Amino acid sequence: DAGITQSPRHKVTETGTPVTLRCHQTENHRYMYWYRQDPGHGLRLIHYSYGVKDTDKGEVSDGYSVSRSKTEDFLLTLESATSSQTSVYFCAISEWDAEQYFGPGTRLTVT
């Protein structure tokens, strides 16, 4: 987890509210990723970034948006949280678009 922090680490929110998760890195890596991990599904890619202001969709991007205004920060926003977005969210970074280094995760519960 060195060099990658996620905040908050735990959050409980109500259906319909917007939620923003933050990933912060001190490694100056170009690539950043957001995943969700659910039992029976493994890790699934939500969005990724290949540079400041450069982002693209992953496998499960519906209901999520991202922004990257600085190299070190990658924000994931749930525009209107639903119970199906209850999950553990992981941020990852990569220097060369290959092996990834993961943060400690954020456990999100939508009631």
Add this chain to the structure above:
Amino acid sequence: EDQVTQSPEALRLQEGESSSLNCSYTVSGLRGLFWYRQDPGKGPEFLFTLYSAGEEKEKERLKATLTKKESFLHITAPKPEDSATYLCAVQDGQNFVFGPGTRLSVLP
């Protein structure tokens, strides 16, 4: 559609009892295959990258191998501290597809 399966789902070993974990994949254009270790409540920890069939990588008691359709993670003389979930992932372009993992328990 890219797919990754892992077997077995769970594995219990006695300390010192060597074994192998399997990762089978279907991908249109493999750029790399990755192995990670995940401890409960933590993010995955990178172990190995393999790029082409026949390639092998080793780290302590772990050895990863790759063929055209699958990868194996061999664990030699495991210790209780090797207990974790081991994840396999493939990269196809900018897409990363993870398998569901193998939960390994090593008993003293």
